[in-house]
Amino acid sequence: MKFYNFICSILSFLISIIFRFEVQGQENLPNEGNIILIANHKSFLDPVFMLVAIKNRRIIPVAKKELFKIPVLGYLMRKIEVIPIDREKPGISTVKEILRQIKSGRVLGIFPEGTRSNMQVFMPAKPGVAMFAIKSKSNVVPMSIITTYKPFSKVKVVIGETVNLKHYHINKVPKTEYDSIAQDLMNHVIKNYEKNKSGIIK
Incomplete structure (x- = not known):
């Protein structure tokens, strides 16, 4: 935990120098409970913005395995x-490790589009986020990352209200519905993105 906080502090310092960083809706991320945090993904910087924006919970990001082969980064x-x-x-x-981490109290940070x-445009959401939310009995918090990613530009991170998925937790959900559930969740991210992009994205 100490190393995690240390890394987040360094990243926060660097981000504050390179960008005009603003977070809106921090109060929307519950201090406890099974939560999955989802966000749009347009740059390799998005996981960094996610880690820096969240102060009250520890984020467990998921990343493609190929990145672990890169020295230092891995x-x-x-x-x-x-x-x-x-x-x-x-x-x-x-999958079991991800579910274990969620149930241990950590927040899974994931990008439903699966790739940048x-x-x-936004890519269609992949079904994984729905599977993890249903199997871990988690609610989902949408995060919209709004920026051009250019140095010294504004980065606005909007954390939306929790999407309660209790209906799916108490009823059996066919796997064939995962795609539509995932897209419904991603639509919250897109809605907040479009609502707040004025003055930042042309």
């Missing part, structure tokens, strides 16, 4: 317990 990711994942076919052990999208 080491740091392991130290803050980023979970490596095969985006095409997550292994059972990976173009600045002008």
